[in-house]
Amino acid sequence: MKIARIDTIPLAIPHEHDGPPPAWGGRAWEALNILVVRVETDEGLIGWGEAFSYNCMPSVQAMIDSTVAPVLIGRDATQVTSLMREMQQSLHLFGRYGITIFAISAIDIALWDLAAKRVGVPLGQLLGGPASPPLVPGYASLLKYRDPELVAGKVRAALDEGYPAIKLHETGEPEVAAAREAMGEGVPLCVDTNCPWTPVQAQVMANRLKPHDLYWLEEPIFPPEDFSALARLQRESGVDLACGENACTAVEFWRIIDAEAVRYVQPSVTKVGGVTEFFKVVALAESRGLTVMPHSPYFGPGWLATLQLLAAMPLTGTPGGGWIERFYTRLEATLYPHCVSPVEGGQFRIPIGPGLGAEPDPDVMRDYRVRA
Numbered sequence: 249m250k251i252a253r254i255d256t257i258p259l260a261i262p263h264e265h266d267g268p269p270p271a272w273g274g275r276a277w278e279a280l281n282i283l284v285v286r287v288e289t290d291e292g293l294i295g296w297g298e299a300f301s302y303n304c305m306p307s308v309q310a311m312i313d314s315t316v317a318p319v320l321i322g323r324d325a326t327q328v329t330s331l332m333r334e335m336q337q338s339l340h341l342f343g344r345y346g347i348t349i350f351a352i353s354a355i356d357i358a359l360w361d362l363a364a365k366r367v368g369v370p371l372g373q374l375l376g377g378p379a380s381p382p383l384v385p386g387y388a389s390l391l392k393y394r395d396p397e398l399v400a401g402k403v404r405a406a407l408d409e410g411y412p413a414i415k416l417h418e419t420g421e422p423e424v425a426a427a428r429e430a431m432g433e434g435v436p437l438c439v440d441t442n443c444p445w446t447p448v449q450a451q452v453m454a455n456r457l458k459p460h461d462l463y464w465l466e467e468p469i470f471p472p473e474d475f476s477a478l479a480r481l482q483r484e485s486g487v488d489l490a491c492g493e494n495a496c497t498a499v500e501f502w503r504i505i506d507a508e509a510v511r512y513v514q515p516s517v518t519k520v521g522g523v524t525e526f527f528k529v530v531a532l533a534e535s536r537g538l539t540v541m542p543h544s545p546y547f548g549p550g551w552l553a554t555l556q557l558l559a560a561m562p563l564t565g566t567p568g569g570g571w572i573e574r575f576y577t578r579l580e581a582t583l584y585p586h587c588v589s590p591v592e593g594g595q596f597r598i599p600i601g602p603g604l605g606a607e608p609d610p611d612v613m614r615d616y617r618v619r620a
């Protein structure tokens with residue numbers, strides 16, 4: 249089964265979170281950018297992947313189109329792990345992390361989709377999960393509001409929808425306090441800060457936020473790879489930390505885990521190196537008794553790949569183990585209408601079709617495609 253063709257399909261889907269426009273990379277983020285990758289084999293089988301993109305979508309697309317795809321045409325699509333090893337090795341001089349590995353991640357996801365389709369099972373089952381996986385617990389990942397009243401309102405709305413846990417993207421103590429007051433005691437509250445502080449500032453803020461009973465404090469320190477500073481912060485503050493969305497390949501997770509930096513590791517399938525590297529991280533984390541909480545604030549094939557990986561993770565569904573992150577925003581359209589909304593109690597159904605479990609809606613791909 250040879251790779252015959254690779255296409256990139258950039259999508260921009262408007263969404264509404266009822267707050268100020270989010271911004272990433274210094275620019276407003278007006279739509280959810282999804283870079284879909286379509287891999288076609290000489291047998292006519294189609295595999296779907298997704299590269300992390302947000303505001304760097306044109307760069308990732310160019311990396312795939314100009315550098316990654318040409319090397320893979322004609323290669324054996326069934327040799328996923330060796331092909332991905334080869335891609336990492338041959339592209340390492342262009343940067344191990346960032347755009348390069350986002351591009352590799354998308355191809356890897358598509359090849360795993362093909363591998364599972366080839367034998368007619370969902371990917372989670374191919375990776376060792378059950379044929380009929382249970383529902384996966386999710387948490388509502390609120391976007392940034394910087395307004396305690398807005399935060400409290402959104403927290404109440406998410407809880408009313410049945411979500412069992414909430415994550416904020418806030419750095420202010422008033423917003424965190426408002427969330428805790430709105431949700432009461434006992435409901436898990438996570439706070440994602442996206443690397444704002446020095447180690448000393450993070451210590452001050454962790455102590456300030458601690459009375460609000462955080463389930464985890466996520467990425468409190470810049471630079472994100474200062475794992476020894478994270479370890480010191482977790483040890484001295486007594487607040488559980490989480491990180492990993494900015495770590496690429498299992499190699500960086502060795503370092504996180506060896507440094508005892510965090511309680512929760514958060515590989516992102518569209519960034520870490522796809523299913524291949526994600527699954528290595530699961531094994532590493534399990535061997536050290538750490539919990540994997542995937543980073544998954546996206547809605548393309550990467551979302552489905554995350555669900556399939558959760559189906560195969562040994563601790564999914566146990567208390568505090570393996571929740572999926574769902575951006576708490578309303579999309580104008582979705583590629584997978586039956587897979588991106590919780591079915592009950594903030595839990596998500598893992599689709600059981602072959603491969604990633606479901607196929608993207610061609611009308612959505614046509615209507616929301618970004619035209620050059």
Ligand SMILES: [Mg+2]
Nearest residue numbers: 440466467493
């Ligand atoms: Mg995060």
